Amino acid sequence: MTDRPIWSQVTLSVNGDERTLELDNRTTLLDALREHLDLTGTKKGCDHGQCGACTVLLDGERVNSCLLLAVMADGHEVRTIEGIAELGQASGDDPSERELHPVQRAFLDHDGLQCGYCTPGQICSAVGMLGEAQRGWPSRVTSDLHAGLAGADALDPEEVAERMSGNLCRCGAYVGIVDAILAAAGAPARDAADRSGDPSRA
Amino acid sequence: MRALSYERAADPRAAQRAVASEPDTMFLAGGTNLVDLMKLGVHRPDRLIDITGLGLDAIEHRADGSVLIGATVRNSALAADPGIRERFPMLSQSLLAGASGQLRNMATTAGNLLQRTRCVYFQDTSKPCNKREPGSGCSALQGAHRDLALLGTSEECVASHPSDMAVALAALDARVLVQRADGTAEVPQSLDSLYREPGDDPSHDTTLQPGDLIIAVELPAPPVGARMAYRKVRDRWSYAFALVSVAALVVADEDGRLREVRVALGGVASRPWRARKAEALLAGARPDPAADAVRAAVLSEFDRARPLPDNAFKAELAADTAAAVVSDLLWP
Numbered sequence: 001m002t003d004r005p006i007w008s009q010v011t012l013s014v015n016g017d018e019r020t021l022e023l024d025n026r027t028t029l030l031d032a033l034r035e036h037l038d039l040t041g042t043k044k045g046c047d048h049g050q051c052g053a054c055t056v057l058l059d060g061e062r063v064n065s066c067l068l069l070a071v072m073a074d075g076h077e078v079r080t081i082e083g084i085a086e087l088g089q090a091s092g093d094d095p096s097e098r099e100l101h102p103v104q105r106a107f108l109d110h111d112g113l114q115c116g117y118c119t120p121g122q123i124c125s126a127v128g129m130l131g132e133a134q135r136g137w138p139s140r141v142t143s144d145l146h147a148g149l150a151g152a153d154a155l156d157p158e159e160v161a162e163r164m165s166g167n168l169c170r171c172g173a174y175v176g177i178v179d180a181i182l183a184a185a186g187a188p189a190r191d192a193a194d195r196s197g198d199p200s201r202a
Numbered sequence: 203m204r205a206l207s208y209e210r211a212a213d214p215r216a217a218q219r220a221v222a223s224e225p226d227t228m229f230l231a232g233g234t235n236l237v238d239l240m241k242l243g244v245h246r247p248d249r250l251i252d253i254t255g256l257g258l259d260a261i262e263h264r265a266d267g268s269v270l271i272g273a274t275v276r277n278s279a280l281a282a283d284p285g286i287r288e289r290f291p292m293l294s295q296s297l298l299a300g301a302s303g304q305l306r307n308m309a310t311t312a313g314n315l316l317q318r319t320r321c322v323y324f325q326d327t328s329k330p331c332n333k334r335e336p337g338s339g340c341s342a343l344q345g346a347h348r349d350l351a352l353l354g355t356s357e358e359c360v361a362s363h364p365s366d367m368a369v370a371l372a373a374l375d376a377r378v379l380v381q382r383a384d385g386t387a388e389v390p391q392s393l394d395s396l397y398r399e400p401g402d403d404p405s406h407d408t409t410l411q412p413g414d415l416i417i418a419v420e421l422p423a424p425p426v427g428a429r430m431a432y433r434k435v436r437d438r439w440s441y442a443f444a445l446v447s448v449a450a451l452v453v454a455d456e457d458g459r460l461r462e463v464r465v466a467l468g469g470v471a472s473r474p475w476r477a478r479k480a481e482a483l484l485a486g487a488r489p490d491p492a493a494d495a496v497r498a499a500v501l502s503e504f505d506r507a508r509p510l511p512d513n514a515f516k517a518e519l520a521a522d523t524a525a526a527v528v529s530d531l532l533w534p
Contacts, residue, residue, distance in 0.1 A: 004207035004249060025208045025250075028237070048238050049305060061278075061307045067237045068308070071208045072230070072252060129303055137282040140298040140440070146287050165440035166302020 008071045014039070015083025023070050030054045032070035033080060041081035041120045045168075052167035055121035055128070056080050062128025064166075081120035084127060103127055103184045112180035114171035122167045126181045129163045133185065139163050153186040160185075203240050210252045214381065214415055217251045222383040222413025229253050229415065231274055231310040234301075235317040243327045244318070244334055254310070258417055261286070267423025270379075273312035273416045277367065278303070280311060290421060292449050295432040296370035302441050312416040315368055315378065315396070316408065319361035320443055322346055332358045333404040343510065349443060352507040352516060353471035359404030360510065362469055364443050368393060369468035370432050372476050373449035377420045383413025390420055397473035407473075425462055427453045429531040434468070435523055444469035446520045450527045458532065459488045465500060465524055470507075470516050477503040480524075491533055493525035500524040 011020045014037060021036050030047075033039045033056070045053030047066045054066040057079035065078075079087065084101045099105075103126045106112065113119045133155055136148035141162045149155070155163075160178045169177065182189060208230075211217035221227045227249040230236060239245040258272040263285045271280060280286060281297035301309065318324065323331045323341035330339035342350055342360050351362040377390035398409050410416075424430070434447040447468035453461045463484045465477040480499040489495045504517035 006205040006207055008208060025206050026203045026240075048241070049234060052302065052304060055304055058307075062304045063308050064234070064304045067234050067305075069208065069233065069237060069250075072233060072254075125304065128307075132278075132282075132303065135282070137278070138287065138294070138298065140295065145291050145294055146284075148282075148287070162440050163303055166304045 008074070010070050010074045012070070012073055012075075013077040015079060016086065021070070025069060025071050027070045028066055029056070029058075029068040029070045029073050029078070030065040033065065033078070039080050039082050042124075043117055043120055045118070045121070050168075051118070051121075052125055053118050053121040055125040055167065057124055057128055060128070060131065062125050079124070081124055084123060087127065101127065103130070103181070106180040106184040107177070110180035110183060111176040112173060113176070114169075114173045118167060118169045118171075122164070122169070122177055125164060125167045126184065129160075130181075130185055133159075133163070155182060155185045155187045157182065157190050203243075204246045204248055206247055207249045208252065209250075210255050212255070214253070214256055214417075215385075217253065218381065218383045218413040218415050220249070220251060220413075222411075224249060225412070227251065231313040232276070232308040233313075234305050234309045235313065239318060239325070242325050244325060253415070269421040271311050271419045271421065273418055274310045276307060277301070277309045277311070277314060278306040280367075281306065289424060290370075290374060290430070292430040292432040292451070293367070293370045293374065293421075296366040296434075296447075296449060299432065299434040299444075299447070300366035311367075311419055314365055315371075315416065315419070316410075317364060318407065320364045321350055321361040324361060333361055333400070336403065336405050346512075347510045348512045349445070349469070350510070350513055351471050352509045352513050353467070353475055353504065354399040355472055355508050356400045356402065356404070358402055359400035359472070360508070361400070361404065361472060363397070363407070363471065363473045365474065366432070366434060366444065366447060366468060368474040369447055369466045370449040371419065371421075372474040373430070373451050373464045373466035374421055374424070375464075377422070378416055379418040379420060380410065381415045381417050383411060383415070388417070393474055394476065399472050424451070425453050428462070429453075431527050431531055433523055433527045435519060446470055446516050446523055448520065448524045448527045450524060450531060452528060452531050454532055457488065459486060460484055461486075463528070465528075467500075467503070467520050467524075470513075470520055475503075477524075479503050479505075489528065489532065491529065493529040493532075496528045497521045497525040 043053040045051035049064045049067045056065045130152045133152040138148045139162045160181045228247040230250040230252045258274045260272045262270040281294045287294045323329045329341045350360045372393045430451040432449045434444045436442040449466040451464040467475040480503045483499040501521040
């Protein structure tokens, strides 16, 4: 090791606010959010990119914040669960009158959680995923790979399960999670007869 | 994790010189595998050079039908690219079968090629592993090796290569463009020559020298009339590494005779495995609808396998999967 700096000044846009931190280069984005910015809504699950609890949006795309060094995100925009409600709402709104993001609302309406630990990651992942679906990105289960998906409202339970497979829920709230995301997407609800469907596929 | 310096490369040559001259300096791209291995203490760099700002992130569809994929194109962007989906569907299929949506948004083309094995002993610094610590022994031979390789292995190492994408690239005859650290000309190389088998030196997965930089992957235009598919078999419906995967490309005459057939296997070998023996047996053949000829040909690929008690089943699983894929391509 020479005398190269092991600390960096890192400037992030976090939920719309510019934040500058002096960080040891080893600091993950997850730890920077939780321990340096007190944004503890983003959860540390496995810390190895296997569970999705740490999912945030980086420049609008969902990523695992545990596998990004904060310094890699220098100059970029981060959106965490604390700032999800603001997405899509006019800036300058009275914070007390702000409404939940439609995905947050749908998780409440459809019992998309039990203990709640995975929920911030599930919601951030779902917001990112709906953007991907709206752009027509296919998934492994999309019937016509070339045509892609017709939009977020074309999602079905199998598509949601596949696209959300990077987010684990140890309580097994998958049935509610899938229903919530379908509702937020404006996609048809799962058939009543199908509601007991195999949650292990979610 | 060891204290480290971080910089964003502005000039590839300078970055390459740094990596070539300092053993603990590494390139960093998406970080999905490297940062994890740093946390585990498997890789212990003291200097990271981030190459994601070098402008190697374009997908160029050329007039001759070939495609140039930049080294730092994200896996999600590559999978979603309309031209890739239309003309190289097995590449999109392989990417979409790998990892998760979040990881695909981070992971890059070159990083995917150079990811390390997920052998649990390689990732556990408390255990012997010849790939991580040459000469220390192989814990997998007597231990958990169900996910590991039976082709291209040695007594020193039975690690499997974890990439899905690389299996499809092998079947597409992709070439990797490497800028050499010593400044010599870029030479496109096949995946066969990029990867090496462990032999008595499992520590090196590839033939790259320190400081060599992958700058792109080139896809030749697929053969006229080619049909192709990637299929992955695993323990979990999604978000799991392959037990076995198959990338197959066929060109068939009207009468069903195979004018060209390519089969690449994942999950079973130390590197993405072109089943060239099986291909030679099948070239010019006219498979029956049950695809028994395909099954037999791919099974013969395993004549030179070194099966272990808990992964021997993968030879038959690979043969069955390949037969099913080729059958679906020929008789959809």
